Amino acid sequence: MEKALQGMKILDFTRVYSGPYCTMLLADLGADVIKVEAVGKGDDTRHFAPIKNGQSGYYLYLNRSKKSITLDLKSEQGKKIALELAKWADVIIENFSPGTMQRLKLDYEEIKKVNPEVVYASISGFGQTGPYRNKVAYDAVAQAMGGWTNLTGFPGQVPARVGPAISDAATGVHTAVAILAAVYYKQATGKGQYIDIAMMDTVFSMLENAVSIKTLLGESPQRIGNSNPSSAPYNMYQTKDSYIVIATANDGLFTKLIHVMGQPDLIKEERFATNPARKANQKALDDIIENWTKQYTNAEIEAWLDEARVPVASLKSIDQLVEDPQIEVRQMLIEQDCPNVGKVKFPGNPIKLSQTPPDTSTRAPMLGEHTEEILKNILSYNDETIKSLKQKNII
Amino acid sequence: MEKALQGMKILDFTRVYSGPYCTMLLADLGADVIKVEAVGKGDDTRHFAPIKNGQSGYYLYLNRSKKSITLDLKSEQGKKIALELAKWADVIIENFSPGTMQRLKLDYEEIKKVNPEVVYASISGFGQTGPYRNKVAYDAVAQAMGGWTNLTGFPGQVPARVGPAISDAATGVHTAVAILAAVYYKQATGKGQYIDIAMMDTVFSMLENAVSIKTLLGESPQRIGNSNPSSAPYNMYQTKDSYIVIATANDGLFTKLIHVMGQPDLIKEERFATNPARKANQKALDDIIENWTKQYTNAEIEAWLDEARVPVASLKSIDQLVEDPQIEVRQMLIEQDCPNVGKVKFPGNPIKLSQTPPDTSTRAPMLGEHTEEILKNILSYNDETIKSLKQKNII
Numbered sequence: 001m002e003k004a005l006q007g008m009k010i011l012d013f014t015r016v017y018s019g020p021y022c023t024m025l026l027a028d029l030g031a032d033v034i035k036v037e038a039v040g041k042g043d044d045t046r047h048f049a050p051i052k053n054g055q056s057g058y059y060l061y062l063n064r065s066k067k068s069i070t071l072d073l074k075s076e077q078g079k080k081i082a083l084e085l086a087k088w089a090d091v092i093i094e095n096f097s098p099g100t101m102q103r104l105k106l107d108y109e110e111i112k113k114v115n116p117e118v119v120y121a122s123i124s125g126f127g128q129t130g131p132y133r134n135k136v137a138y139d140a141v142a143q144a145m146g147g148w149t150n151l152t153g154f155p156g157q158v159p160a161r162v163g164p165a166i167s168d169a170a171t172g173v174h175t176a177v178a179i180l181a182a183v184y185y186k187q188a189t190g191k192g193q194y195i196d197i198a199m200m201d202t203v204f205s206m207l208e209n210a211v212s213i214k215t216l217l218g219e220s221p222q223r224i225g226n227s228n229p230s231s232a233p234y235n236m237y238q239t240k241d242s243y244i245v246i247a248t249a250n251d252g253l254f255t256k257l258i259h260v261m262g263q264p265d266l267i268k269e270e271r272f273a274t275n276p277a278r279k280a281n282q283k284a285l286d287d288i289i290e291n292w293t294k295q296y297t298n299a300e301i302e303a304w305l306d307e308a309r310v311p312v313a314s315l316k317s318i319d320q321l322v323e324d325p326q327i328e329v330r331q332m333l334i335e336q337d338c339p340n341v342g343k344v345k346f347p348g349n350p351i352k353l354s355q356t357p358p359d360t361s362t363r364a365p366m367l368g369e370h371t372e373e374i375l376k377n378i379l380s381y382n383d384e385t386i387k388s389l390k391q392k393n394i395i
Numbered sequence: 396m397e398k399a400l401q402g403m404k405i406l407d408f409t410r411v412y413s414g415p416y417c418t419m420l421l422a423d424l425g426a427d428v429i430k431v432e433a434v435g436k437g438d439d440t441r442h443f444a445p446i447k448n449g450q451s452g453y454y455l456y457l458n459r460s461k462k463s464i465t466l467d468l469k470s471e472q473g474k475k476i477a478l479e480l481a482k483w484a485d486v487i488i489e490n491f492s493p494g495t496m497q498r499l500k501l502d503y504e505e506i507k508k509v510n511p512e513v514v515y516a517s518i519s520g521f522g523q524t525g526p527y528r529n530k531v532a533y534d535a536v537a538q539a540m541g542g543w544t545n546l547t548g549f550p551g552q553v554p555a556r557v558g559p560a561i562s563d564a565a566t567g568v569h570t571a572v573a574i575l576a577a578v579y580y581k582q583a584t585g586k587g588q589y590i591d592i593a594m595m596d597t598v599f600s601m602l603e604n605a606v607s608i609k610t611l612l613g614e615s616p617q618r619i620g621n622s623n624p625s626s627a628p629y630n631m632y633q634t635k636d637s638y639i640v641i642a643t644a645n646d647g648l649f650t651k652l653i654h655v656m657g658q659p660d661l662i663k664e665e666r667f668a669t670n671p672a673r674k675a676n677q678k679a680l681d682d683i684i685e686n687w688t689k690q691y692t693n694a695e696i697e698a699w700l701d702e703a704r705v706p707v708a709s710l711k712s713i714d715q716l717v718e719d720p721q722i723e724v725r726q727m728l729i730e731q732d733c734p735n736v737g738k739v740k741f742p743g744n745p746i747k748l749s750q751t752p753p754d755t756s757t758r759a760p761m762l763g764e765h766t767e768e769i770l771k772n773i774l775s776y777n778d779e780t781i782k783s784l785k786q787k788n789i790i
Contacts, residue, residue, distance in 0.1 A: 212452025
């Protein structure tokens with residue numbers, strides 16, 4: 001099978017989530033990704049939940065399609081190997097705290113000396129510049145500092161962060177765009193460059209119209225739960241068995257909805273006759289709708305409204321998603337045979353290319369699984385040297 | 396200034412958010428983006444809030460760096476112009492409902508006949524295949540169907556979608572990766588291809604470890620508010636003036652925290668001595684911490700904990716973010732001079748490349764602002780033909 005990024009060589013110093021998500025997307029698309037891990041310990045996520053028989057599902061999901069080499073980056077010989085691999089690479093990526101790669105003498109300025117054309121990407125919580133540069137960033141911190149958390153949840157109640165650590169994934173995929181754009185430029189001009197991606201920047205750039213509401217009108221966007229600032233009915237409603245999202249933004253969709261509800265005269269009432277009127281009387285309207293939704297199951301309501309082409313959604317649980325027919329048809333749940341745990345399913349790759357589909361057939365590496373192969377085949381080390389490096393715990 | 400994607404030609408049929416976010420990222424990086432809009436009406440978001448003096452901040456933010464041509468795609472002459480531009484393009488992108496481009500005879504199969512090497516990307520709610528293909532998708536629908544909403548909010552309470560429409564933005568940036576990977580492949584092989592990106596796929600791929608918790612252990616991930624499934628204290632706490640996020644995941648960080656709190660002996664209590672013990676007694680511990688945080692302002696607590704290098708975050712409001720020193724240093728708030736509204740600030744581009752930084756100097760186009768220029772310069776139409784097309788409302 002041909003792959004889109006065949007021939008692209010990436011040296012990957014990233015750990016945990018943002019960087020590994022980025023390089024997983026690129027590795028599935030065919031890039032040759034060598035992941036550098038700490039000797040004896042590896043990426044922190046090798047010890048993150050869920051763990052079964054010593055294997056972490058966290059690590060296994062985010063590191064498929066990559067090769068693993070262990071290296072002690074603090075030793076002179078480990079550093080030397082890292083520099084030799086840096087010469088081999090088209091792209092280098094790291095997500096240590098700002099300053100760490102400088103201390104290891106593996107920062108862009110050092111690497112440029114041996115590989116002037118390299119594309120070198122750094123991911124951090126707040127970027128390599130600015131007053132927050134050294135602030136400690138977890139996903140919950142980035143979501144809050146970038147503006148998502150304050151806008152998520154219900155008015156007058158405690159705000160909520162998004163459950164999964166999506167600021168990490170979002171930052172990873174923006175970094176992938178940055179890398180591919182820099183490689184495009186390198187192919188055209190022969191020039192490499194440095195990429196500086198911040199989680200806070202990424203979160204801030206994904207605020208839809210919230211910033212322009214402030215800068216254009218001077219208004220301060222607030223939390224509004226599941227409702228819509230200018231349309232009704234547009235909310236989440238209780239059903240017989242769960243909650244359901246129903247979203248209408250104009251008279252046409254509202255008319256379809258009330259026909260399904262068997263209350264087609266609602267639009268004749270002045271208070272519900274137009275979208276602005278419905279928004280002004282949202283509470284009364286939401287109550288009428290919830291009185292209806294409470295009588296039925298999600299499956300019933302969703303079938304009726306899908307048929308009428310009214311935007312509707314069930315809140316899919318993970319239990320439901322792993323059995324979902326759309327997820328299956330879209331190949332968004334792939335299966336891999338992994339040491340100690342056997343066949344396990346993971347999310348697939350959403351980047352669906354017709355000619356060069358993402359290849360998710362190669363499971364994540366065990367710690368240092370490719371150390372010898374890489375040292376022999378890429379750097380031409382002999383068995384004796386490798387043995388000696390092992391004895392000294394450098395690999 | 397040199398730009399990373401200089402020379403890349405993109406014909407953009409997208410509207411609203413997912414597609415426009417994708418092409419904004421690429422246009423800032425130097426791609427030549429021609430946005431096709433409906434005659435007299437344009438992208439729906441030209442009428443989305445915030446509106447001032449007839450200008451929409453929603454549209455202005457997401458369409459900078461692009462050119463606008465108006466075309467009646469249902470007319471034969473409009474279709475002919477679209478096909479001529481499709482010949483010019485390296486990349487075509489659209490986000491209509493599945494089937495619409497087929498009905499317009501502007502789908503990949505048709506375009507391939509005039510431009511066999513084209514990279515053609517479609518974005519939709521659920522993809523071009525599968526049982527949900529024709530389901531109507533709004534961002535709230537995609538967030539719910541892909542699994543985010545059910546995992547966001549508090550146990551036993553109504554779940555919450557993320558305030559801003561981030562499933563659109565996330566889908567847009569994954570599409571940008573797909574496009575750049577396909578262009579890389581095209582440069583290597585001369586072959587174009589079709590890209591099929593779904594919002595539900597994207598949301599599902601950004602669930603961190605939630606899927607593998609189910610598939611590896613058989614457990615069902617649930618909403619846990621702002622807490623952490625395996626660490627404490629790790630939550631959001633009320634302060635004198637707002638809420639604050641404090642996140643510790645090990646004894647070291649906890650020890651630093653309780654020293655700042657002036658209660659260094661807490662770790663000597665058996666119930667708080669280890670991370671598992673703290674998690675088991677989370678409620679009692681969170682109460683102690685909140686009793687402390689309530690006495691101080693966010694500014695005070697954040698300064699103390701930053702100093703101690705304990706992960707801490709204020710929930711930045713939009714009012715705060717537009718004055719934030721980090722956002723300023725990172726050039727994440729750019730200013731543009733726009734017709735009728737003067738100078739307005741918008742979020743900048745988070746893809747920071749050192750050699751070819753994103754160029755955000757060109758404001759979004761007025762409706763059809765570049766129609767004549769494009770017809771003359773790219774398609775060599777003469778004044779008379781353009782006049783006649785205008786009279787017939789084809790442009």
